[in-house]
Amino acid sequence: MSSPVRIAKHATRPDWVSTRNPCKACAPLGATLVMRGIRGALPFLHGSQGCATYMRRYIISHFREPMDIATSGFSEATTIFGGKANLHQGLGNVTSQYHPTLIGIATTCLTETIGEDMHGLLHEYRAKTAEAKETPVLVHVSTPAFSGTHMDGFHDAVRAVVMQLAEAGASPSAYVSSFVNIFPGLVSAEDLRFLKEVAADFEIPVTLFPDYSETLDGPSMEKYEKIPEGGTTIEALRATPSAKATIEFGRTLRAKTTAAAFLQDRFEVPAKRIGMPMGVKESDVFFAAMEKITGRETPEKYRQERGRLVDAYVDGHKYLFGKRAIVIGDEDLVVGLASFLAETGVVPVLCASGGKSGALKHAIAEVTTHLREPITVRDGVDFMTIAEEIELKDLKPDFVIGTSKAAKLARALGVPLLRVGFPIHDRIGGQRILHLGYRGAQHLFDLIVNTLLEIKQDSSSIGYSYL
């Protein structure tokens, strides 16, 4: 595969009206992931039956875990006369079947277009069922699928849940007086477990939200759990205004009113917005933030991890220097990857995302200041546009790093795809990839170096025994 592979015919044509091989999913999907990260909660979509089923399928194929999403299941009559009856019936049925402590409702393109009044409908339902045996907490988020991507749905759901549950002066539990909120964005189940480990090692209780580390990566069971164990508790979500501080990950979130921003504005909880802690520098920022909030030094364990990582960077620098990577995924993951790659000597020649926060270019520039080579940043793009960009600029990548949706592109380019982020539909264990911290970077670094060494070895007639 050494000859240049032509992958697009019209590299010079700038503007396509259509979206061709999308690099994004729709907003409600992100919201369902967030709702799945609340203890005892069931995600619920107000819209057509198909939305729930398609999103279940998409999420199941990544996590390889059950993912039940309920729906009000619109019919033609519902669309004409409004979804009240279906919504109320659906909520009732879900309550009697699943016994949830919370139902997390997200809208869809259909219900947003016909203008369903969610506040009103849920208010009526609460009033109607006030005396019922079971009255799960109802939270809802507006996720019009014609606006933004699954990441917007994700962040908007985090904010909506925090806003709707926050109570001044509430405490996450009787034993906790001082704690930190961490809103990490869309990370893997392993990343979530890592963040809880870090907080435990800093000896500070954490409200990590969402937390699907167990609900979407659970053990083999003898009995089917209607709603799997795990997730952020409602008590903890009520108490977010009492935290010492909030850390949220995402350099591209600046255009958004996030949950952390809300808690700062409304309850004066200091908000620390940092990049995804990927690689040495961005992880340093995270550990510094933890030190500041807790007043403790970073535990020795992490200092050692950092030391080993830098040592590995040295061991592998010759293999990576000047290598050219195409980075594709959700915006904040792309920024984290770009920061990490750039500090190892890899040039992230194209950083691309289906998301369009408007902040990607600036964020990439912030984390790659020492690079001499130009970096192309494209937001709001699809995979065919990415392919055209690669050909137009003759980017000659050595590898692609991103979601499994980039597999066709990598194949056409004849270079390896290193799978990270969400979704990973063609490999097992996407939920167990550790991206964050020095440890996550170590894992990714070894993977990248060894992938390139394997190519070197396999494509050489010599058959090296030492590399």
Next chain:
Amino acid sequence: MADILRERERQVYRKGQQQTFQLDCEKQSVAGSVSQRACVFCGSRVVLYPIADALHIVHGPIGCASYTWDIRGALSSGPELHRLSFSTDLQEMDVVQGGEKKLYAALCELIDEHKPKAAFIYATCIVGVIGDDVDAVCKRVGMEKGIPVLSVHSEGFKGTKKDGYRAACDALLQLVGTGPTEDISPLSINILGDFNLAGETWMIRDYYSRMGVQVVSCITGDGRIDEIRRAHGAALNVVQCSGSMTYLAKSMEEKYGIPSLRVSYFGVEDMSKSLYDVARHFKDKEMLQRTQVMVREELQRILPQLAAYRKVLEGKRAAIYVGGAFKAFSLVSALRHLGMTTVMVGSQTGNKDDYEQLRELCDEGTIIADDSNPLELSSFLEEKDVDVFIGGVKERPIAYKLGIGFCDHNHERKEALAGFEGMLNFAKEVYGSVMSPVWRLTPRKRGSALEVVK
């Protein structure tokens, strides 16, 4: 025992326990029931998906296109346009101002770029609500570009998956009858309702060609527009996926006088019977002889191997939950051939006749369910202590979470399960699923598996 929603009580039946057989079906899913079904769009999309030289463009916000990108293992021997995902990706302003202009521009640029033989435009939920006249846009682009540009009215909320099948057939019916039929033999068929998953249509085509039957078109496995256009020249429609294709077959019978035959390519009995039925239909002695020779050859090859699997699988219990009930009939027989009992069977879209047929086919105590959901299915698996569950991607984690074997008999399968060779593949997969040593470690199967694996 399963905790079944009151509204759904009549959609679950246990053979032998109720006197009269009444199973409600073909109903809209109950709100909040977490149905395994998708929607109208899904029905249209899966049926038309394998047509490889057509442009498939989803008109609506991005989700529907994202979730169906390269979703089916429907192989093509030539072009692969069907494996790309195209969408008008409607934005807020389009919702306010209407999406017709965007659809027109998207269609023109994509047709110019990819030079398809036809284009299918799937209207999703909000398209009708915002008032787009998709038909008018299609007509205009069709005239300008000189190819059939067909609207598929698949707004998700306008019924069930079955209504989507019908919308897909309506689009196909606009193509059928527009191509030349001069060189078509009187011994010719259309293969309806096979989608060439893992190359299955190719195997079936090969059987027919060995019998001396001309295949005019496959609708829609490895499908081609020009073939579909001349499908009306075939002497017989051979219909497998009856749920999706009966409407097309009936319409073609009314319009072109083409009779149809219902078949199934799953399992040795059904596979053999299907080929014999086709041969008998043509009342051609030589063809019947050729068919006998071929079936005998195939059976001689695979029956000894199947017998070896049967020795180990005898007495194991299976559950089945599939989209269309037609497939369930064949699966029950195929499993029986392997010595296995079906203790639970259900489908998303079965009708009264389907379920009656299933009831006759199944043993006492078998649970039959229409439009089931994860809570019911998991409780059936637990109650019946199932060894292997057969379904699709959404059913897989239910089985796996409970430490129960699973076989994908849906879009994503990578091994052909149809035909004689497919039955062998199926047996291999069931064997590999039931006999894996991992069940020795799962909480549910620990112990019982130990007895088996000596």
